[in-house]
Amino acid sequence: MIAQNALSLGSINGIPFFTITLAVLATSFRVLALIFLSIISGWLLAYGAIKSKIFENVFISLIEIFESVPVITFFPVVLIIFVNRIGGELGVELAADFLVFTAVVWNIWMGEYQAFKTVPKEMVEVANNYNYGFLDTMSLVYVPFSIPRIAANLFPSVSDGFFYITVSEVFSVGFTTYATFGIGTEITSLLAESNYYGILATFIIMGIVIVTIVIALRIFSERAVARYTVDTDTPIMRRGKPRIRQTARFSAVTSLNTLGKLARYNRERRPAPDPEEIFSKKPKNSRWNIVAGMVALAILIYILYESALLVLSVSGSEWSYLFSKTPSLLYGLLLDYIRVITITLISLVLALTLGYYFAYRKRAEKIGIPVIQTLSAYPVPAYFPFVFLAIYPFVDSIFGSYTEEALVLFLGFLATFYYVFYGFWMGVKAMPSEYNEIMQNLDMGFFRKMRYVIIPSTFPYLIAGITSTVNSAWGGLEIGEYWPDIAGHKTLQVHQGLMKTIDVATSTGNIALAAWGSFLFAIIVAVYSILFTRKMMDLAKKKYVAEEGIYST
Amino acid sequence: MEVEDLDFRYENGYKVFQNINLRAEKSKFTAIVGPSGVGKSTLLRLLGAFLKPEKGRVLLHGKPVLRPTPLISMVHQSIVTFPWMTAEENVALSVKTKNLPKDEVKRISSKALEMVGLQGFNDLYPKEMSGGMRQRVAVARSLAADPKILLMDEPFAHLDELTAEGLRQDIYNILFNEESPLETVIMVSHNLTEVIELSDTVFILNGNPATIVAKVDIDLPRPRSPRDPEFDRVLDTLYSYLTIKGGKKA
Ligand SMILES: Nc1ncnc2c1ncn2[C@@H]1O[C@H](COP(=O)(O)OP(=O)(O)O)[C@@H](O)[C@H]1O
Numbered sequence: 001m002i003a004q005n006a007l008s009l010g011s012i013n014g015i016p017f018f019t020i021t022l023a024v025l026a027t028s029f030r031v032l033a034l035i036f037l038s039i040i041s042g043w044l045l046a047y048g049a050i051k052s053k054i055f056e057n058v059f060i061s062l063i064e065i066f067e068s069v070p071v072i073t074f075f076p077v078v079l080i081i082f083v084n085r086i087g088g089e090l091g092v093e094l095a096a097d098f099l100v101f102t103a104v105v106w107n108i109w110m111g112e113y114q115a116f117k118t119v120p121k122e123m124v125e126v127a128n129n130y131n132y133g134f135l136d137t138m139s140l141v142y143v144p145f146s147i148p149r150i151a152a153n154l155f156p157s158v159s160d161g162f163f164y165i166t167v168s169e170v171f172s173v174g175f176t177t178y179a180t181f182g183i184g185t186e187i188t189s190l191l192a193e194s195n196y197y198g199i200l201a202t203f204i205i206m207g208i209v210i211v212t213i214v215i216a217l218r219i220f221s222e223r224a225v226a227r228y229t230v231d232t233d234t235p236i237m238r239r240g241k242p243r244i245r246q247t248a249r250f251s252a253v254t255s256l257n258t259l260g261k262l263a264r265y266n267r268e269r270r271p272a273p274d275p276e277e278i279f280s281k282k283p284k285n286s287r288w289n290i291v292a293g294m295v296a297l298a299i300l301i302y303i304l305y306e307s308a309l310l311v312l313s314v315s316g317s318e319w320s321y322l323f324s325k326t327p328s329l330l331y332g333l334l335l336d337y338i339r340v341i342t343i344t345l346i347s348l349v350l351a352l353t354l355g356y357y358f359a360y361r362k363r364a365e366k367i368g369i370p371v372i373q374t375l376s377a378y379p380v381p382a383y384f385p386f387v388f389l390a391i392y393p394f395v396d397s398i399f400g401s402y403t404e405e406a407l408v409l410f411l412g413f414l415a416t417f418y419y420v421f422y423g424f425w426m427g428v429k430a431m432p433s434e435y436n437e438i439m440q441n442l443d444m445g446f447f448r449k450m451r452y453v454i455i456p457s458t459f460p461y462l463i464a465g466i467t468s469t470v471n472s473a474w475g476g477l478e479i480g481e482y483w484p485d486i487a488g489h490k491t492l493q494v495h496q497g498l499m500k501t502i503d504v505a506t507s508t509g510n511i512a513l514a515a516w517g518s519f520l521f522a523i524i525v526a527v528y529s530i531l532f533t534r535k536m537m538d539l540a541k542k543k544y545v546a547e548e549g550i551y552s553t
Numbered sequence: 554m555e556v557e558d559l560d561f562r563y564e565n566g567y568k569v570f571q572n573i574n575l576r577a578e579k580s581k582f583t584a585i586v587g588p589s590g591v592g593k594s595t596l597l598r599l600l601g602a603f604l605k606p607e608k609g610r611v612l613l614h615g616k617p618v619l620r621p622t623p624l625i626s627m628v629h630q631s632i633v634t635f636p637w638m639t640a641e642e643n644v645a646l647s648v649k650t651k652n653l654p655k656d657e658v659k660r661i662s663s664k665a666l667e668m669v670g671l672q673g674f675n676d677l678y679p680k681e682m683s684g685g686m687r688q689r690v691a692v693a694r695s696l697a698a699d700p701k702i703l704l705m706d707e708p709f710a711h712l713d714e715l716t717a718e719g720l721r722q723d724i725y726n727i728l729f730n731e732e733s734p735l736e737t738v739i740m741v742s743h744n745l746t747e748v749i750e751l752s753d754t755v756f757i758l759n760g761n762p763a764t765i766v767a768k769v770d771i772d773l774p775r776p777r778s779p780r781d782p783e784f785d786r787v788l789d790t791l792y793s794y795l796t797i798k799g800g801k802k803a
């Protein structure tokens with residue numbers, strides 16, 4: 001493999017700089033390429049969705065379900081399927097890609113769909129008027145219109161991608177370890193050699209690449225907003241003060257103007273009711289409908305077929321074993337829910353406090369926000385072992401026998417915090433400036449401001465943030481609840497939890513139990529979060545839209 | 554309330570004011586007029602201490618105003634309400650800062666709503682109200698804070714003519730009834746008719762950077778009618794002050 005040959009080539013003082021750089025680039029490339037793939041496929045699917053009602057319903061329901069299930073819990077099963085069906089290194093590589101893809105894709109697809117749904121009908125009419133074909137309509141109308149919204153979804157997607165890629169590059173099932181070249185693998189092997197300078201170098205190189213990506217994304221968002229935002233589409237900025245010295249200098253990159261504009265794009269999860277029913281009355285669209293219906297049906301049949309095969313392949317005695325395990329799996333799920341709620345609450349409190357602090361301190365904000373953004377893109381699973389080593393004695397002195405529990409919660413927190421913070425932050429930025437003046441005018445204290453104005457105004461954003469959070473909290477637990485050899489021969493593990501059960505089952509090769517646990521988990525979490533998220537989103541949209549508090553003509 | 558030798562510049566370096574001096578007397582309705590973009594809203598924000606002057610001072614009863622206070626209450630140009638609160642809760646927001654018992658808060662908010670003519674609409678949400686009603690809620694919220702000074706930034710600008718006329722007729726009485734502790738109202742507007750209808754003193758803001766170019770006292774009897782020839786005379790005076798001086802911005 002390249003890694004081995006290159007090792008001797010670019011090494012300085014035992015630090016394989018060349019390999020490390022290559023690994024960082026490989027991982028980054030994977031993440032970016034998969035995001036790119038998501039964007040391209042999303043355009044096609046979104047186009048399909050606005051052309052066919054049937055396809056739209058299937059598409060949106062699937063997004064909502066998959067978005068709420070952290071796919072990492074299925075990873076062992078997915079990996080086995082890929083390795084068995086495709087095999088070898090390609091199978092492992094594709095399994096890792098698949099995992100990252102499922103981590104980044106939903107946000108992007110949803111954003112594109114929403115953009116397509118809200119293209120002003122005048123623009124569509126122009127396209128129809130000139131009889132544009134599919135490619136022209138896409139490239140001249142729909143695609144440009146979706147760019148700002150894609151930009152808004154890129155930051156979270158990149159950090160999500162990095163988070164999962166490092167875990168999915170090296171994976172053990174039973175006694176077999178599967179690995180594919182990248183930074184996760186590289187860190188693991190450096191750790192095995194106790195090459196700590198190598199690891200330090202890895203983090204520095206990774207930092208440089210991540211900062212570069214973050215800055216590039218910021219520039220891209222600025223440009224996207226400046227260039228592709230339709231005037232009528234930015235009601236918030238109507239009230240914003242003009243920023244005259246806004247240029248592409250670095251300070252502009254870190255400025256928050258764009259964030260406010262972008263914030264708008266995250267506000268609505270689902271667009272308003274169909275603007276154009278006429279579309280479906282056009283005869284040529286019935287063709288789309290039939291095609292889409294067939295595709296949807298084919299996918300459904302395939303899934304049913306595969307499931308049936310799977311169920312049949314499990315013997316009767318195995319089923320009764322799985323059923324007998326079910327109560328304790330459900331109890332583990334309950335414990336995990338408590339953990340997730342704890343993590344979310346802690347993140348929430350901290351996000352509110354920190355966000356509030358930044359909101360009124362321009363200078364702190366200018367430095368703090370980019371720092372948080374960069375940190376959040378650093379994959380937690382890559383650096384957590386070192387955090388673990390560093391804080392273990394301290395945490396141990398406080399939590400005693402609950403030390404590992406606390407550390408797992410902390411891991412979940414690191415994986416999670418950013419989303420709540422980001423959501424809240426967007427909300428604060430989108431808050432009408434008049435609200436700030438009224439709060440000052442009435443001389444309101446911290447808690448009053450929070451309770452009556454800031455939390456309600458940011459509520460829709462907070463809900464959006466929490467939705468992503470709950471998902472990454474599960475991802476964090478999946479990794480943390482059972483982490484063998486996290487540092488030396490120390491294993492990080494909680495006493496009981498569904499994620500731990502799944503992890504242990506995976507590492508002992510008990511795939512049936514792991515799959516059954518994942519399955520139960522998926523159903524409950526999906527149903528729960530769809531119900532919960534929907535309810536909260538509806539409430540947010542009905543009642544807590546700060547923009548509606550400003551009446552002007 | 555007084556403004557002494559005030560200069561102001563926005564962060565981007567744009568100099569809005571040079572040497573502003575004005576004085577709003579007790580029990581007088583004071584207006585500041587000027588063309589759009591001259592800096593009227595900016596001046597009100599300086600009066601309310603939402604912005605800090607580059608030079609000069611804003612004084613209340615002879616003492617400098619250094620930060621926003623409920624004593625100087627602002628009604629915004631865009632009508633601002635909180636959509637998640639009912640009319641009464643919106644108003645109560647400014648009473649709550651005083652840490653009064655619950656029913657006292659309720660009583661004061663109800664009374665403020667009554668003063669602006671919204672009795673019986675306590676439980677409506679802003680969404681269920683017209684623009685005129687929402688602006689009344691905003692005024693009630695400001696009044697419920699028991700301010701000494703009320704700052705109003707084009708309070709009728711976003712209302713249709715009929716609604717604006719109704720509210721204009723009410724507002725003078727609302728503001729200067731005996732029960733209200735209000736000392737002074739300072740309104741900003743570019744609508745000369747409404748200014749003459751309401752004010753005792755008018756300051757004219759013009760130039761770039763802007764300064765006060767004239768002060769006009771209006772002592773026509775109330776209620777005032779635009780059909781009165783005296784009204785027209787004042788209108789001409791104001792108009793001439795607004796047009797003589799050059800440097801007008803779009
Ligand atoms: N935050 C700001 N930064 C820079 N310039 C501003 C800002 N706010 C307003 N301005 C400029 O200051 C001038 C005065 O604005 P404003 O007080 O809103 O005018 P008016 O209320 O008289 O219409 C305008 O030219 C406006 O473009």
Ligand SMILES: [Mg+2]
Pocket residue numbers: 593594595630706707
């Ligand atoms: Mg103004």
